[in-house]
Amino acid sequence: MKIDIEKLSLPEIEALLVAAERRQRQLSSRRPLALVRRKAIALAAQHGYTIDELYGHQPVAEIAVKKRGLRRKTTKVAAKYRDPDNKRNTWSGRGRMPVWLAQKTKHGRSVTDFLIPGLAKPTARKSSAIGQRKLVKQG
Known part of the structure; x- marks a missing residue:
């Protein structure tokens, strides 16, 4: 010093x-x-x-120093949503909505429009209404 x-x-x-x-x-x-x-x-x-x-x-x-417990490894999850313009843009439905999907939903399209056919029900909602359930048919 x-x-x-x-x-x-x-x-x-x-x-x-x-x-x-x-x-x-x-x-x-x-x-x-x-x-x-x-x-x-x-x-x-x-x-x-x-x-x-x-x-x-x-x-x-x-x-x-106190040691932290071991963290579990996160597993990869299959993609549920795909951008039709760019096939490399995918999203599993977990975490924050990607920019490409947020921009397309901002312009009037629904999140369900980007679902990959044959996969589970959608997990993302544009506006989440508490207590309301929405049934989406696949097929």
Whole structure:
């Protein structure tokens, strides 16, 4: 950490000196690292462990971090909707509606117009009305 002393005002320099003296007292009052390490090894041995068994090969900072549970892999889902103009534009009906479909439904077409024949019922709705059900016949 570099501090440009030339740019500091008198109160800032005095505050810096007080903070430096406080840090110096704190560091000088700590026990030597070798002594603390020996005591930790002795305490672990007293309980029948070694330091490697307690901490392994990981740094101490990594042990304290809580690990998240494993995430399930998401499986690929077959496409239900296809753009007739560009066959590569497909959508499974999950997640956010793709731009190409949103633009076409904005211009008056229905989402069901883009269903791939022979697949399940549509999952996307332009406007979702709570409590209303819509039956779509396939075939």
